[in-house]
Every structure is written in structure tokens, then in C-alpha cells.
Amino acid sequence: MGERRCAALRVLVLQAAWALAGGQVRYSVPEEAEAGTVVGRLAQDLGLEAGEAEARRLRLVAQGRRASVEVSGASGALLVSSRLDREELCAKSAPCALRLEVLLERPLRVFHVELEVTDINDNAPVFPAARKNLSIAEFTTLPGSRFPLEGASDADIGANAQLSYTLSPSEHFSLDLEKSDERNLVPELVLTKSLDRETIPVHRLVLTASDGGRPSLTGTMELLISVLDANDNAPQFNQSVYTVHLSENATEGALVVRVNATDPDLGSNSEVTYSMSNIYPEKGINIFVLNERTGEIHLGGTVDYEDIRSYEIQMEATDKGTPPLSGHCKVVLEVLDVNDNAPEVRVTSLSVPVPEDASVGTVVALLSVSDRDSGANGRVRCWVWPASPFGLEATFAGSYSLVLREALDRERVSEYEVEVRAEDGGAPALRASRGLRVPVSDVNDNAPAFAQAVYTVLARENNAAGAELARLWARDPDEAGNGRVSYSVWEGGAAAASWSRSGGGSAGGGWRPASSYVSVDAESGRLWALRPLDYEELQVLQFEVRAVDAGEPPLCGNATVQLFVLDENDNAPALLPPAGSAPEAGGAAAEAAAALAGAGPVSETLWAWAAWGAPAGQVVAKIRAVDADSGYNAWLRYELREPRAKGPFRVGLYSGEVSTARALDEADGPRHTLLIVVRDHGEPARSATATLSVSLLEAAEAALAAGSSAASSSSSSRAAAGAEPGPGAAGAATNVWLVVAICAVSSLFLLAVVLYGASRWAPRAAVLSGPGPTTLVCASEVGSWSYSQRHSRSLCVADGAAKSDLMVFSPNFPPPPPGPAPKDTQPEPSALLDTVSGSALLACTISLFAPSLSFPTLVLLRPRSLRAMGP
Structure with a gap:
């Protein structure tokens, strides 16, 4: 009942708010919005709570073509359902508002929503006509x-x-x-x-x-x-003077000349009529007939060379414009003697084909020209058409030589059609011609030219031998053997070079010619790989390919080929020896080179020490590895595979540092075996595994173990660098120290026996005395004086009496072989105390008096349990 009252109250509040707000919601959406675009949160703007829109069936009242929006029943949002075109909905009206009705049931309510469709520039300007x-x-x-x-x-x-x-x-x-x-x-x-x-x-x-x-x-x-158009142009004859030669035996009605006048105007302004304004001598008026429309002058009678040798006719061309405009020209008619014999052209010698390297002035053919007429009618002139690259030279009367005037190029023009034309001096002149075919023979004057001066070829490593890498092509425009190209890899000078990771040369340590990697097909120019390429051996191979034609002498062209080998993830990570286990003279470069050469094992067991109570984040060891690949293929990450549960150690994802995940306590056990996977980022990824055995020791033991390991590394480094003294000096020093050490050990051994007996037979109450400060008895040559404030362990005999606190370090021992650690390697506490107590001073004395000798075992006694030794 209370819920119904609350619901009714909410409806009243909404109705009041709606009435106050005017009962209308306004939204704006750009036209051409995609279907599914959210216009507004209608349910939220109407004051509905989550889920109320779907429960009360909030929906939009359909309005025909304007139903381009819809209400989402689940979210109550107003969405675009179809394309909105402002120009189709509202034309040029602004603003373009759509009035929508939203229906809400239980109780029934109607809301008015105004949706403004904003304009976008989706219409280009349009002219009424194209x-x-x-x-x-x-x-x-x-x-x-x-x-x-x-x-x-x-x-x-x-x-x-x-x-x-x-x-x-x-x-x-x-x-x-x-x-x-x-x-x-x-x-x-x-x-x-x-x-x-x-x-x-x-x-x-x-x-x-x-x-x-x-x-x-x-x-x-x-x-x-x-x-x-306007009549602004007078007719213009194509010649100002027409000179006509008319044979005396011309027949009546023959065409003497045709004059032509043009008017650039249009219509009647360009229509031209011809007339003869004057003829000299006047006797010619009855001899020549003019066509006023065409401008043709015909022979209306006969002409006699011996009577009148020439006529002059004044011509006028008038258009039909307003006002009419006219143009003038003169026709000169000369009566000539009859010329009824044409010249004759004969070829007496022809030397073809002509080499394209023939020099200018080379004689190609000898010609003979004659005319049976006499006088001017028998005087002949000759010429060549087209004029280049050949010309005529007169040798003597009636003889000509066809000579070369310009250099030839067969690749541009391989054959010439030459016409020798002859014309006599008659009127009208008679002509004759003779055609000559002059082929041009090829000369090897073009060297092969590659399409590119430098070819860039990409090839993945580990490609199959014989795979095609690229196809080279050189063009030679010569023909036959002069244009037949053969290809070869040129091993000339420094043109063929290869670079590997070492900075030059191949991975084999010496220079290899390009022909040992690639070969080119002599005929097709296809570039083949002779053997699989290895990115770790070779990254870039630059060489030249020579194209040689078969001409005499042969000509050649070169192109540089840059072959880039693309890396594949074909090398697994290689583990490096722990720092200090190899000479430092080589440095990181020597380690990387050893790994690249395959010296690094795929799986290796490493050893490390950690102190009890070590805080979280303390670095215990560092796994080092390299990958012979490059880029992502050589980007390594380190993962801890075992133990999978939350152990006390963790490994850096990219640093390889093994550190404590939390503080170490006695419940963690004395030894932990970690399986670390080193994986690269290649596709598919390759990996290597390393087994790290971490021993938990006392704080001082762990510190001395790390110091002993560092000293051993420094000693190895000095030995690798040649820092050791000569054999003679070293032997003499060793002998002196041995004599001193034996004497001191003999004396101290007796003292140790006495002290051991005293401590053995001392009363039990003295053994269980209060704690005292920790005292360092002795250290090896790689250690240093220090005090242990960390954990201490009580070693008890079978009857439960405390004997002594003992810490033993062996930093210079080689790691044990892989496999489960032996269970019976540690002696009983009492036996360990009995064994070490007597030999502790012996080891300390030898270490103090013979620093040139290296004893790996370090014994540390706590005086609180040994009554015989002072604090």
C-alpha cells in the first residue's frame, strides 16, 4: 500500500514538473545522421526512473513518413531509425522542427517532443541549366x-x-x-x-x-x-600577283588561271564576285573569259608566243555587304614555247644498307638526269624529298650524288623512303621522280640500361635454396645480337659487400662474395637465392648486376641490388653463465658472442643464496640470457613456472632479477628450486628454461657467500687479464707461506685440542649461560670482519644439551649436479660440532698466515655456547 502511494506521489511530482516546464522536450540532431544515433535520453528527460520506461511502455506515436526516429524500449533513449533529410522534411524553412508525440501508459500520458533537424552542407549549388x-x-x-x-x-x-x-x-x-x-x-x-x-x-x-x-x-x-558577324573585312586574294605560263599550243576553253579571294565575314558579307577591270594589251579582251562566281579564267581563243608573249589582267573581287568592299590582284600571263618532254631520272649505283654510324658526306647513290628538250625546256633541276637527312650534290653536267647530310639513328628511324624529283625549265615545267628505299643497318651504339639504378629486394631468412628473389630487366634498343642482353652478378672491387652483426663481413669470419649467396639467370634476369639466408649471419647484401649485350664490342650496364634479409624467430633464447663465472676481459660482448655461437645451453641449473629474514624485494639472483634474433624476436621476458603457488620468490618480467616476494622465515625451508622460463616475443615464441636452486642461510653466511663469490670472480678476472705474478715468484712466495703456516698450525692445533677438551668436560650449567655478543673467529681471504645480528641456530647433542652455534659457508664450491639434493649430506649436530671445533682454528690460521692459499670453508663460532672462549 505504501509503495502505491509513493508511485502515485512520483507521478504527481512528474506531472507538476512537466506542467511547469511547458510539457515539451527539445532535441537537436544533424541531418543524414546514421541509424542508431542517440538523439537524447528521453526517459531520463521525462523524469522516469530506470526500467520504468519499459514497464510503462514508453513509445512514439507513428506519424507516417516523419517516423524517422524511434524510442528504445530498454533504455528509453530516442534513436534515429532511418535517414533524415532536412531538405525533404522542411525544404528552405528554418528552423526545421519535427513535432513528435510520446505515449506513456499506466497511467496514460502524452508528451510532446520537438526534434530540430540541423542542416549540413550536403547539397551543391545547382544552375538552372548546364x-x-x-x-x-x-x-x-x-x-x-x-x-x-x-x-x-x-x-x-x-x-x-x-x-x-x-x-x-x-x-x-x-x-x-x-x-x-x-x-x-x-x-x-x-x-x-x-x-x-x-x-x-x-x-x-x-x-x-x-x-x-x-x-x-x-x-x-x-x-x-x-x-x-559585321562586314568589316574586304575580300583578300591569296596572291597579290598571279603569274601564269600558257603554252602556245593550249586548246580553246583551257583554264588559264583561277584566282581566289576570301572574305572572313559571314553570310552575304562573305559572298564574293570577280571581274576584270583592265587587260593589257586590249587584244586579250576577246581571248580570255572570266567566270564571275568561281574566278576562273578560261582561254576563249588562241595565243601565239611570236605574237604576244605576255598579258596583264587586273582582277577585282567584291563582296555583297552594305556597303560593299572590294580587293584587287594582278594576273601576269606569259606565253611559253611548247615543252612536251619530261626529265628522266636513272640510278646508276646504290649502296645500301647504310650503317647508322656512317659519317656525314657518305655517298649513298649515284644518279643520272637528262631531258630531251632544248634550251630552257631542257634545263633540269633536281632535289630530294624529304630534304633530310639526305641531299643531292652535282658532280658534273647531268650527274648527281645522293649524300648523307645528318647523322643516322636506327633506333629512331630504321628505313627511309627517299624521292628524287627532277623538273625541267619548260613552261609549263615537266617533272619526273624516282623513289629510293634506303635501309639503315644497326651498330652496337646503345648499352643495356636497367629500369632502375638501385633495386631494393626484401627476403626473409631461412628461404628455400633456389627461391626467386626478384626479376631484373635491362633494355637495349639495338637489334639482333646487339640487343641480346645477358645478366651476371658482378664481383668487381667493393661493389659486392655484405654486412653482418659484427659490423661487416659474414658470420663465418671472412669476406664472402655475393655470388655465394645469389645468382642471376643469364637470359631472363631472375635473381635466385643459392642457399638459405640467415639474418644472424647477414642483414644486408649489396652487389651489382651487370647486363652485357652480344655486340662487337660488347656494351654493358650496371644496377645496384640491395638485398635486405628480414629476421625470423628461428633462435631460442640462450642462457648466459652467471656473472663472475667467466673472465671479465671479454665483457658482455664476449658473452653475447658465445650465446650467438650456440654456447649457451637451453636449460641450466644455477645456484643462489638468501639470508633468513631477508625483506621483500631483495634481489637474490639475476638470470641472464640473450637471443640471436633482433627486434621483438629478441625481446625477452622471464616467467616463473614452478612453483605455481604463491612462493617466497618472484622474477622480474623483463629484468630477470629473482627477488623475495615477502620476508623469509624458517617455515620456508632451507632450499627452494625455481624453474624459470625465458621466452622471446616472436611468433611463434621460443623459450629456454633455467633451474635456480636457492639455499636459505644465516645473514652472515649469505653475505660471506656473496662476498666469496665476488672475490672468486675478481680473482678469475685478474687471472684472465694476466695480473698473476710469474711462475717463479709465485712458487717462492708459496713455499715461504707454507712453512710459516705449518709451524703455526702445529702450534695452534695443540691449543685447539686443549680448548676442545675443556669445553667438552665443562659443567652443563656453564654451557647454558646467557647470550653474549657474536664474535667472528676468522675469515677466509675473500671475507671480511663482521658481526651477525640475524638468526642463530643451536646445535644440540642427543641428550639435549646445547653445544655451540655454528655457521658454515662454502662460497667457492662448484654447484652440485642437477637432480634431487641428497638427504644424508649433513652430519649430526654433535658430530658436526666435534669435527669443526677441532679444525676451526686450523682453517683460520692457514687462512690468516697464508693469504695466497684459497680455503673455501669458513667456520664461525658463537662464544655464548663455548665456555672456553671469551666474548
Whole structure:
């Protein structure tokens, strides 16, 4: 009952809030929004709680074509359901608002939602027509005349519909923009220079409209302007003087000459009629007949060379324009003697083909020319057509030589068709011609040329022997053997070089020729791999490929090939020896080289020490590994495989440092075996495993073990660097120290026996005395004086009496072989005390008096349990 009252109260509050707000929700969405776009959180804006929209069936009342949005029943959000086009919904109206009705049931409520569809620049300006034709008269239309044009329209609104206009460049027209009543720009075409139809009959311009959207959209309209003609040009003859040679035996009605006058105007302004204004001598008026329409002059009688040798006719051409314009020319008619024999051309010698390297002046053919006429009619002139690259040279009367005037190039022109033309001096002249075919023979004057000066070839390593790497091609425009190209790998000088990781040369330690890696097919130019490529051996191979033709002498061309070997993940990580186990003279480079050469094992057992109570984060050991690959293939990460449970140790993902995950306590046990996987980032990944055995010792033991290991490493480094004294000096020093040590040991051995007996037979109460400070009895040459403030262990005999605190370090012992640690390696506490107590001073004495000798065992006694020794 209370819940119903709360619900009713909420409805009343919502109704009141809705009434106060005006009962309307406004949203805005851009047109062309994709389906599924969220317009607004309708349920939340209406004050509905989560899930109430679906429970009360919040939905949109369908409104026909305007139903482009919908209400999500689950979220109550207003979504776009179909394409919204503002121009289709509201045309040019602004703003474009859609009124929607939202229905809510239980209780039934109707809400009004106003959705504003905002405009985007999705419509380009559109002209009424793609082309507009204009006609403007030449010369009569003055510059400054204006011709209104129809502007473009844009379906968008606002800035997207603000149009600007531009006109393609023209020296005769410009564009001016005028504002209309609606504040739209109306373009006007302005004439800036008078038109000349005979110069440019038609002007083609492009009017471009651009809107103000971002990005701007454009529309174009072509303006086709035709220039109307005016009679501003007089007829013009194509020659100012026509010279005509008429044979005296010409028949009546023969065409003497045809004059031609043209008028660049149009229509009647270009229609021309011909007339003879004057003829000298006047006797020619009855001899020549003129066609007024065609301008042809025909022979209406006979001419006699002995009577009149020449005539002059004044010609006039008049158009039909208003006013009419006219042009004039003169026809000179010469009556010539009869010439009825044409010249003859004979070839007496022809030397073909002509080599393309023939020198200028080489004689190609000998010609003989004759004419049976006499006088001028028998005088012959000859020439070659086309004029180049050959010419004629007269040797003596009637004989000519066809000679080479320019250098030949067979690759440009392989054969010439030459025509020798002859013309006599008759009137009219008679002509004859003789065609010659002159082929050009090839000379090896073009060296093979590669398409590229440098070829870059990418090849993955471990490719199959005989795989095709690339295809080279050289072009030789010569023919036959001069253009037949063969390919080879050129081993010339430093042109063939290879680089490996060591900085130059191959991984084998010496220079290898490029021909040991690749080969090129002599005919096809295909580049083959002779053997699988190894990125670790070779990264870049640069060599030259030579292309040689078969000419005499042969010509060649070279191209440089840069072969880049791409790395594959074909090398597993290689574990490096622990730091200090190898000489330091080589450094990291020597270790990396050993790993690259395959010296690193795939799996190795390493040893480390940790102190009881070591805090979290203390580095215990560092796993070192390298990968012969590069890039991601050589990026290593370290993972702890065993133990899988939360143990006391962890390993750095990329550093390889093994550190404590928490503080170590006695419950962790004396030894831990960690299985560490070293994995690269290649595809597929490769890995190596390392077994790390961590022994938990007392704090002082762990410190001395680390110090002993460092001293051993330093000693090995000095030995590798040649720091040891000579054999003679070392032997003499050793003998002296041995004598001193034996004497001291003998004396101290007796003292140790006495002290051991005293401590053995001392009363039990003295043995269980209070704790005292820890005292370091002695240390080996690699240790240092220190005090242990960490854990101490009580070693008791069978009857439970405490004997002594004992810490034993063996830092210089080699690690035990892999496998389970032996269970019976530690003696009983009492036996250990009995054994060490007597020999402790012996080891300490030898270590103190013979520093050149290395004893790996370090004995540390705590005086609180040995009554015989003072604090």
C-alpha cells in the first residue's frame, strides 16, 4: 500500500514538473545522421526512473513518413531509425522542427517532443541549366556592356546556402555581382574588350558557384558566347600577283588561271564576285573569259608566243555587304614555247644498307638526269624529298650524288623512303621522280640500361635454396645480337659487400662474395637465392648486376641490388653463465658472442643464496640470457613456472632479477628450486628454461657467500687479464707461506685440542649461560670482519644439551649436479660440532698466515655456547 502511494506521489511530482516546464522536450540532431544515433535520453528527460520506461511502455506515436526516429524500449533513449533529410522534411524553412508525440501508459500520458533537424552542407549549388548560349555582335557591342546571368540555387540553408561566383579567366569578359531584393548575389557578365569574330568566333567560359559550407561544394554552368558577324573585312586574294605560263599550243576553253579571294565575314558579307577591270594589251579582251562566281579564267581563243608573249589582267573581287568592299590582284600571263618532254631520272649505283654510324658526306647513290628538250625546256633541276637527312650534290653536267647530310639513328628511324624529283625549265615545267628505299643497318651504339639504378629486394631468412628473389630487366634498343642482353652478378672491387652483426663481413669470419649467396639467370634476369639466408649471419647484401649485350664490342650496364634479409624467430633464447663465472676481459660482448655461437645451453641449473629474514624485494639472483634474433624476436621476458603457488620468490618480467616476494622465515625451508622460463616475443615464441636452486642461510653466511663469490670472480678476472705474478715468484712466495703456516698450525692445533677438551668436560650449567655478543673467529681471504645480528641456530647433542652455534659457508664450491639434493649430506649436530671445533682454528690460521692459499670453508663460532672462549 505504501509503495502505491509513493508511485502515485512520483507521478504527481512528474506531472507538476512537466506542467511547469511547458510539457515539451527539445532535441537537436544533424541531418543524414546514421541509424542508431542517440538523439537524447528521453526517459531520463521525462523524469522516469530506470526500467520504468519499459514497464510503462514508453513509445512514439507513428506519424507516417516523419517516423524517422524511434524510442528504445530498454533504455528509453530516442534513436534515429532511418535517414533524415532536412531538405525533404522542411525544404528552405528554418528552423526545421519535427513535432513528435510520446505515449506513456499506466497511467496514460502524452508528451510532446520537438526534434530540430540541423542542416549540413550536403547539397551543391545547382544552375538552372548546364549551358547558357549568348550572342554578341562584334565591334558594335561596346566594352562595359552587361549581360545578366541566372544564378545558382542551393537546397541548404544558412551559411551552407550562401553562394559566391567565379568566372574562368578571359581577356574579353569579367564577372560582376549584384545583390537582389532577397539579398542573394546575381552574377552579371561584363564585356571588357571588343569582340572580333574573325579572331575568336566562339567564347567558352565556365561560371562556378561555391557555397559557404565547410568543405565548400561547387556547381558549374558553361557559357557559350557566339560572336555575330559585321562586314568589316574586304575580300583578300591569296596572291597579290598571279603569274601564269600558257603554252602556245593550249586548246580553246583551257583554264588559264583561277584566282581566289576570301572574305572572313559571314553570310552575304562573305559572298564574293570577280571581274576584270583592265587587260593589257586590249587584244586579250576577246581571248580570255572570266567566270564571275568561281574566278576562273578560261582561254576563249588562241595565243601565239611570236605574237604576244605576255598579258596583264587586273582582277577585282567584291563582296555583297552594305556597303560593299572590294580587293584587287594582278594576273601576269606569259606565253611559253611548247615543252612536251619530261626529265628522266636513272640510278646508276646504290649502296645500301647504310650503317647508322656512317659519317656525314657518305655517298649513298649515284644518279643520272637528262631531258630531251632544248634550251630552257631542257634545263633540269633536281632535289630530294624529304630534304633530310639526305641531299643531292652535282658532280658534273647531268650527274648527281645522293649524300648523307645528318647523322643516322636506327633506333629512331630504321628505313627511309627517299624521292628524287627532277623538273625541267619548260613552261609549263615537266617533272619526273624516282623513289629510293634506303635501309639503315644497326651498330652496337646503345648499352643495356636497367629500369632502375638501385633495386631494393626484401627476403626473409631461412628461404628455400633456389627461391626467386626478384626479376631484373635491362633494355637495349639495338637489334639482333646487339640487343641480346645477358645478366651476371658482378664481383668487381667493393661493389659486392655484405654486412653482418659484427659490423661487416659474414658470420663465418671472412669476406664472402655475393655470388655465394645469389645468382642471376643469364637470359631472363631472375635473381635466385643459392642457399638459405640467415639474418644472424647477414642483414644486408649489396652487389651489382651487370647486363652485357652480344655486340662487337660488347656494351654493358650496371644496377645496384640491395638485398635486405628480414629476421625470423628461428633462435631460442640462450642462457648466459652467471656473472663472475667467466673472465671479465671479454665483457658482455664476449658473452653475447658465445650465446650467438650456440654456447649457451637451453636449460641450466644455477645456484643462489638468501639470508633468513631477508625483506621483500631483495634481489637474490639475476638470470641472464640473450637471443640471436633482433627486434621483438629478441625481446625477452622471464616467467616463473614452478612453483605455481604463491612462493617466497618472484622474477622480474623483463629484468630477470629473482627477488623475495615477502620476508623469509624458517617455515620456508632451507632450499627452494625455481624453474624459470625465458621466452622471446616472436611468433611463434621460443623459450629456454633455467633451474635456480636457492639455499636459505644465516645473514652472515649469505653475505660471506656473496662476498666469496665476488672475490672468486675478481680473482678469475685478474687471472684472465694476466695480473698473476710469474711462475717463479709465485712458487717462492708459496713455499715461504707454507712453512710459516705449518709451524703455526702445529702450534695452534695443540691449543685447539686443549680448548676442545675443556669445553667438552665443562659443567652443563656453564654451557647454558646467557647470550653474549657474536664474535667472528676468522675469515677466509675473500671475507671480511663482521658481526651477525640475524638468526642463530643451536646445535644440540642427543641428550639435549646445547653445544655451540655454528655457521658454515662454502662460497667457492662448484654447484652440485642437477637432480634431487641428497638427504644424508649433513652430519649430526654433535658430530658436526666435534669435527669443526677441532679444525676451526686450523682453517683460520692457514687462512690468516697464508693469504695466497684459497680455503673455501669458513667456520664461525658463537662464544655464548663455548665456555672456553671469551666474548
